[in-house]
Amino acid sequence: MTINLNPDQSRILNWRVGSGGVAGVIGPAGCGKTTTGSFLAVKMICEGYAKNVLLVAFTNSAANEFSRELCMVLGSEGSKFLCVRSGYAPGADPRLPIPFSNNIEIVRAKKIVICTTQSLKRLSASIKFDNMIIDEAGIERLEHLLSPFALGINQVGIHLMKENISFETNNIIELASQCGIVATVVGDPKQSRPIGLADYDLSAMEWVLKCAKYDTLFTTHRLPDKLAMLVDEFADYGGLNSAPEIAGRRMDVKYPIDEKFKNVLNPEEVITWVNLNGNEEMGGPSSWYNEIEAKACVRICSELRRVAPSKSISVVTRYTEQRRTILKYLQSLDIDARVLTTTGALGTQADIVIFSLVRNNPERVVGAVGSLQDLNVAISRSKEKLIILGSFEMMLNSLTSSFNLNQRLKQNFAQKLARLVDRKFGMVVEAPNELCN
Amino acid sequence: MNNDIVDVRKTYDYLRKSQTHLVQSSEIATACVCQNLFKLDYPYGAIRSDKDYLVANTVHDIMSLCVSGPILENWHSGLENYEQLGEKIVNESSHIVNIIINDTLDGANRENRFVPDDFKIQVNDIFHGLVLGMTRRLMKKYEKPSRVLTEITITNIKTHHEGRVDAILEYPDGYGLLDWKSYDISNTISGREKWQLIANTLLANFRYKRNEDDWKEHKFSCIVHNGGVYFPKTETMTKEVDRIKSNRQFAHMVLCGQRVHVQRPKFCPVCDKGLEGSKECLFYQRDARLAYEGKLPAQYEKMTKQFFAKRYAILKERAETHLHKHVASELINRHGEEEALRRLEKIGVLCRGYSYDFDVDERVVFSRADDNIPLEPRRIVRVIGAEPGKSLLSCISEQASVMEVKNNKITLGFRSKIAVHRAKKQLFHLPIFFLRDELNLTRSMLRPIHQFHKLASDVLIPPELSL
Numbered sequence: 001m002t003i004n005l006n007p008d009q010s011r012i013l014n015w016r017v018g019s020g021g022v023a024g025v026i027g028p029a030g031c032g033k034t035t036t037g038s039f040l041a042v043k044m045i046c047e048g049y050a051k052n053v054l055l056v057a058f059t060n061s062a063a064n065e066f067s068r069e070l071c072m073v074l075g076s077e078g079s080k081f082l083c084v085r086s087g088y089a090p091g092a093d094p095r096l097p098i099p100f101s102n103n104i105e106i107v108r109a110k111k112i113v114i115c116t117t118q119s120l121k122r123l124s125a126s127i128k129f130d131n132m133i134i135d136e137a138g139i140e141r142l143e144h145l146l147s148p149f150a151l152g153i154n155q156v157g158i159h160l161m162k163e164n165i166s167f168e169t170n171n172i173i174e175l176a177s178q179c180g181i182v183a184t185v186v187g188d189p190k191q192s193r194p195i196g197l198a199d200y201d202l203s204a205m206e207w208v209l210k211c212a213k214y215d216t217l218f219t220t221h222r223l224p225d226k227l228a229m230l231v232d233e234f235a236d237y238g239g240l241n242s243a244p245e246i247a248g249r250r251m252d253v254k255y256p257i258d259e260k261f262k263n264v265l266n267p268e269e270v271i272t273w274v275n276l277n278g279n280e281e282m283g284g285p286s287s288w289y290n291e292i293e294a295k296a297c298v299r300i301c302s303e304l305r306r307v308a309p310s311k312s313i314s315v316v317t318r319y320t321e322q323r324r325t326i327l328k329y330l331q332s333l334d335i336d337a338r339v340l341t342t343t344g345a346l347g348t349q350a351d352i353v354i355f356s357l358v359r360n361n362p363e364r365v366v367g368a369v370g371s372l373q374d375l376n377v378a379i380s381r382s383k384e385k386l387i388i389l390g391s392f393e394m395m396l397n398s399l400t401s402s403f404n405l406n407q408r409l410k411q412n413f414a415q416k417l418a419r420l421v422d423r424k425f426g427m428v429v430e431a432p433n434e435l436c437n
Numbered sequence: 438m439n440n441d442i443v444d445v446r447k448t449y450d451y452l453r454k455s456q457t458h459l460v461q462s463s464e465i466a467t468a469c470v471c472q473n474l475f476k477l478d479y480p481y482g483a484i485r486s487d488k489d490y491l492v493a494n495t496v497h498d499i500m501s502l503c504v505s506g507p508i509l510e511n512w513h514s515g516l517e518n519y520e521q522l523g524e525k526i527v528n529e530s531s532h533i534v535n536i537i538i539n540d541t542l543d544g545a546n547r548e549n550r551f552v553p554d555d556f557k558i559q560v561n562d563i564f565h566g567l568v569l570g571m572t573r574r575l576m577k578k579y580e581k582p583s584r585v586l587t588e589i590t591i592t593n594i595k596t597h598h599e600g601r602v603d604a605i606l607e608y609p610d611g612y613g614l615l616d617w618k619s620y621d622i623s624n625t626i627s628g629r630e631k632w633q634l635i636a637n638t639l640l641a642n643f644r645y646k647r648n649e650d651d652w653k654e655h656k657f658s659c660i661v662h663n664g665g666v667y668f669p670k671t672e673t674m675t676k677e678v679d680r681i682k683s684n685r686q687f688a689h690m691v692l693c694g695q696r697v698h699v700q701r702p703k704f705c706p707v708c709d710k711g712l713e714g715s716k717e718c719l720f721y722q723r724d725a726r727l728a729y730e731g732k733l734p735a736q737y738e739k740m741t742k743q744f745f746a747k748r749y750a751i752l753k754e755r756a757e758t759h760l761h762k763h764v765a766s767e768l769i770n771r772h773g774e775e776e777a778l779r780r781l782e783k784i785g786v787l788c789r790g791y792s793y794d795f796d797v798d799e800r801v802v803f804s805r806a807d808d809n810i811p812l813e814p815r816r817i818v819r820v821i822g823a824e825p826g827k828s829l830l831s832c833i834s835e836q837a838s839v840m841e842v843k844n845n846k847i848t849l850g851f852r853s854k855i856a857v858h859r860a861k862k863q864l865f866h867l868p869i870f871f872l873r874d875e876l877n878l879t880r881s882m883l884r885p886i887h888q889f890h891k892l893a894s895d896v897l898i899p900p901e902l903s904l
Contacts, residue, residue: 101549121884
């Protein structure tokens with residue numbers, strides 16, 4: 001087995017292999033959270049630190065990502081022999097060599113079990129795991145974390161350990177640690193928050209960071225230098241940097257860019273804010289869309305497809321209605337591009353990303369699009385170029401603010417992003433007339 | 438134009454802040470047996486069993502198709518030779534039974550679930566028993582119904598009540614209710630089945646008369662079980678309905694997080710018999726007693742508060758799964774059905790004008806005249822067949838998830854092939870509405886909280902207090 005890990009990943013691997021209890025690993029965009037988790041599972045099994053490991057993800061696509069990484073580490077035969085994917089059968093990727101099963105005997109016989117949080121109920125409570133790795137814990141709540149933890153409780157062990165447990169324990173994470181549950185909780189609270197949770201509630205990841213030891217991955221293998229710097233300063237990571245081999249990566253085009261799109265698609269500029277004044281419209285029970293922005297997105301995608309046919313393109317937006325509107329236009333013109341909401345974009349990447357802001361109103365209310373997590377996800381998906389599409393004035397003068405998790409202070413993140421792009425890391429350009437109608 | 442949208446969004450905002458809980462008939466039945474037992478499920482999350490109901494679910498699926506097929510076709514009232522008729526029905530149903538058994542086995546094999554060796558025998562035996570029960574007791578007493586509907590979900594927002602009725606037999610002058618049980622209820626001791634049946638009857642009254650207390654057209658309600666058919670006594674019905682209503686209110690208040698005094702029955706069939714679940718129940722009763730006496734250790738008390746805060750946050754989430762139904766009901770009350778539907782359609786919560794194209798396995802393709810489909814993959818919808826004279830939330834419906842939206846076509850994934858068969862039989866010929874819906878996955882989230890609550894108790898409560 002050849003292991004290619006960066007120094008951050010190696011440090012975390014060595015720390016977690018030997019240390020017990022519950023601990024956290026913060027992984028900003030592209031830092032290899034899933035890779036680290038998969039390597040950790042394999043190392044623990046291969047070197048005899050654990051008899052069996054449970055890998056848990058919040059979504060089926062993230063669980064499949066875990067499986068894919070394991071196949072890369074262990075090879076096809078090794079992963080087939082050691083691993084099993086469990087839970088919801090239609091959600092598992094059938095192309096991967098890892099077998100699927102909910103059969104208790106088969107699951108019990110394997111060393112690494114991959115499952116989603118919601119499907120853990122399908123695993124019998126009689127199966128116990130002496131180690132677990134929980135991915136994307138930023139989107140989970142504390143109660144989600146308890147589902148896998150419950151499979152690590154060893155009642156016999158607890159009664160033997162009971163005398164050693166401090167009666168000072170007064171939080172759930174500490175209780176789990178002291179009861180012998182060994183779990184590495186991986187995530188980034190600055191990229192994701194549990195859906196529907198109020199500002200003042202903590203996600204599972206924040207609970208872990210508050211009550212247990214943690215470490216951070218600082219080297220991104222996705223974001224080129226300027227984007228890494230923008231994301232680092234915007235989300236206040238304290239030292240996120242690009243891996244040397246990708247730091248200078250820029251968008252390369254196969255054919256000359258049309259004169260109208262020269263400023264918008266300038267390959268030398270990693271981050272471009274295209275100032276466009278479309279009208280926001282209400283859609284659905286709590287969503288928004290912006291027709292002019294949607295059409296502009298499609299026109300940019302169309303030009304990108306022409307000049308750089310092999311590049312992957314993602315359009316990211318906060319609102320499902322905007323996603324639907326853009327998808328409708330893309331489908332009608334048969335343009336190949338992914339359209340994702342910020343929640344759906346978590347864990348994805350593309351060569352070129354277009355971020356549609358949608359909100360534009362005289363009251364300068366940006367709403368949910370102004371949250372740290374949504375903005376952070378939207379600006380950190382791109383490997384080569386990020387295009388932000390929407391009203392620059394609106395964001396610069398926006399009124400919405402949300403919590404900065406480190407300092408628990410209210411901050412205006414929309415304004416912060418606008419300033420950072422304009423003054424330090426990118427360029428604000430006016431939308432050409434062709435994009436304005 | 439925007440005023441309509443603002444009106445609906447304001448209704449959403451308002452209802453999001455209120456309690457939108459619905460109590461299921463099965464939960465009311467549990468509360469009728471013992472209120473502590475209800476609390477064991479919600480809010481404690483001490484789910485009492487890990488059993489896989491593969492056999493029971495398969496029998497339910499078979500009955501849901503056979504009752505409106507071979508059973509209805511062969512219905513003979515007052516027949517003496519019921520055994521021969523039963524055999525005939527079983528023979529004529531064999532193709533349905535085999536298809537469903539094979540589908541179930543395929544699904545179970547795909548997921549590598551445990552299947553008992555005698556699965557087919559068990560399913561066939563129970564089905565045989567249920568058919569014989571129907572021919573012997575039901576057909577003897579009642580005329581052939583004009584129509585049979587199966588697996589009907591009925592929601593009564595006003596009374597915070599929802600339930601799924603196994604089968605409704607429609608007559609020109611009334612209706613009867615059937616509930617399948619795959620076991621012999623004469624061997625059970627809790628009476629829970631009876632409460633669930635009567636609770637569902639209240640919903641049926643609401644479906645047909647728009648008033649749960651209107652019993653004019655109700656003909657009968659019964660449980661068809663492995664050992665025969667059980668009809669609850671009609672003489673005591675008023676008393677039992679009162680008990681259902683008071684327990685429904687109790688359950689609703691508990692779900693809403695209100696402090697309610699629990700009334701333990703003189704005899705609890707679980708605790709007093711020491712059955713599965715009694716340990717958990719006694720655990721929470723002990724916790725309550727220690728808290729009342731002020732004897733809980735400070736750390737444990739603090740942790741318990743965290744557990745309950747999490748539990749009630751999950752319950753709030755459960756309430757949110759019913760939000761769309763509440764909004765629809767509120768708008769119908771405010772503007773009348775047609776105007777409410779128009780507004781809901783405008784905002785994309787309700788979609789109309791679809792017609793059934795074709796189906797492949799669990800997937801069904803629908804199309805409509807235009808391509809403005811306000812739904813996207815992975816959204817959950819309630820597919821409603823609009824029945825004349827019935828309120829929207831008591832019409833025939835099935836839950837499905839959106840798989841694909843392309844141009845003017847939408848592909849929905851139903852729960853199973855049997856659900857598609859059922860929908861084709863009783864729903865797709867009606868005008869079809871898609872109402873946004875949500876899945877309730879909260880039950881499984883409560884369970885680990887219960888496990889950690891017990892863990893904290895094991896660790897932090899001194900042994901002398903545990904007694």
